[in-house]
Amino acid sequence: MKRMLFIYNPRSGKGVVRDQLSYILEEFSRDDYEIVVHPTIEPKDATRITQEFGDAFDLIVCSGGDGTLDEVVTGMQTGRFTRPLGYIPAGSTNDYAQSLGIPKQMRKAARSIMNGTVYQCDLGRLDDSYFVYVAAFGAFVEVSYDTPQDMKNLLGHAAYVIRGMQSLNNLKAYHLRYESREMSGEGDFLLGMITNSDSVGGFKGITGRDVTLNDGVFEVVLFHSPALAVEYPAMINSVLNKTPNKNITYFKTSKLEIWFDEPVSWTRDGEFGGKRKHAVIENIPRAIPIIVPGNDDLKTAE
Numbered sequence: 001m002k003r004m005l006f007i008y009n010p011r012s013g014k015g016v017v018r019d020q021l022s023y024i025l026e027e028f029s030r031d032d033y034e035i036v037v038h039p040t041i042e043p044k045d046a047t048r049i050t051q052e053f054g055d056a057f058d059l060i061v062c063s064g065g066d067g068t069l070d071e072v073v074t075g076m077q078t079g080r081f082t083r084p085l086g087y088i089p090a091g092s093t094n095d096y097a098q099s100l101g102i103p104k105q106m107r108k109a110a111r112s113i114m115n116g117t118v119y120q121c122d123l124g125r126l127d128d129s130y131f132v133y134v135a136a137f138g139a140f141v142e143v144s145y146d147t148p149q150d151m152k153n154l155l156g157h158a159a160y161v162i163r164g165m166q167s168l169n170n171l172k173a174y175h176l177r178y179e180s181r182e183m184s185g186e187g188d189f190l191l192g193m194i195t196n197s198d199s200v201g202g203f204k205g206i207t208g209r210d211v212t213l214n215d216g217v218f219e220v221v222l223f224h225s226p227a228l229a230v231e232y233p234a235m236i237n238s239v240l241n242k243t244p245n246k247n248i249t250y251f252k253t254s255k256l257e258i259w260f261d262e263p264v265s266w267t268r269d270g271e272f273g274g275k276r277k278h279a280v281i282e283n284i285p286r287a288i289p290i291i292v293p294g295n296d297d298l299k300t301a302e
């Protein structure tokens with residue numbers, strides 16, 4: 001009999017996994033799996049369980065938000081093994097699942113793990129830690145990890161929108177220098193995102209064009225601090241309508257290095273990513289063997 005480790009975060013998003021658990025397990029049982037189920041009991045639990053025990057299983061499945069997925073992937077990396085990884089999204093936003101075409105409905109997502117194929121997705125490294133689809137600094141970044149879980153349990157994605165609107169009053173510019181093979185520069189920036197996803201924070205298309213999740217490069221978006229406040233509306237329009245704007249720099253790269261004047265807070269996949277004055281971000285090509293539905297829409301690099 002094949003063995004599956006199923007890790008889920010009972011507190012993710014609106015906590016819906018609790019109601020769906022039996023349906024999910026019934027889907028898995030159709031395919032002769034001996035299943036070990038582990039609800040996470042505290043932050044970093046998913047990393048610890050994966051790292052210590054994951055190697056003994058044929059398949060690892062996790063359910064939760066992007067933070068839980070990040071913890072499981074981190075557990076595989078630090079445990080120095082890989083296994084096919086199934087993901088049942090249960091968070092408030094689920095940007096990454098959407099990019100991969102994983103169904104929103106949990107029972108369907110469970111079924112598609114049983115019928116799906118492995119897609120070798122790129123992984124990110126931010127200094128000595130990993131990220132699955134986004135590392136970011138600057139405006140709104142603290143919203144992704146500071147929004148209280150109780151508020152997310154109650155309101156889902158709307159909790160982020162409300163916290164995001166509150167943080168509009170505290171926009172701050174960071175002076176920095178960045179270097180990559182494709183693009184280098186220096187200046188004052190409001191926000192920087194290094195991503196491997198079609199959407200971030202629920203905003204589809206914000207990461208740029210032609211996003212392919214296994215092409216070995218990230219999409220980088222840097223929002224300059226505009227010289228005049230009247231330039232903000234044009235920047236927002238440009239994000240919403242996906243049109244160019246002189247204050248927004250887009251490029252793709254496999255490695256980026258950034259130097260700030262002061263330590264700056266980062267997010268990794270919606271969790272606090274530490275304060276950093278210097279950051280090295282690297283793409284680890286095709287390091288996440290994630291199971292996706294037989295999905296012709298998912299782009300694959302040659």
Ligand SMILES: Nc1ncnc2c1ncn2[C@@H]1O[C@H](COP(=O)(O)OP(=O)(O)OP(=O)(O)O)[C@@H](O)[C@H]1O
Pocket residue numbers: 009010011012013014040041042043044045064065066067068069071090091092093094152269270271
């Ligand atoms: N039992 C638990 N109690 C409290 N926090 C937990 C528990 N299990 C895991 N966590 C932590 O919850 C955090 C958020 O998890 P996750 O990203 O899965 O959900 P979410 O934040 O609701 O979803 P999203 O990222 O889509 O908003 C993670 O940092 C994780 O470590």
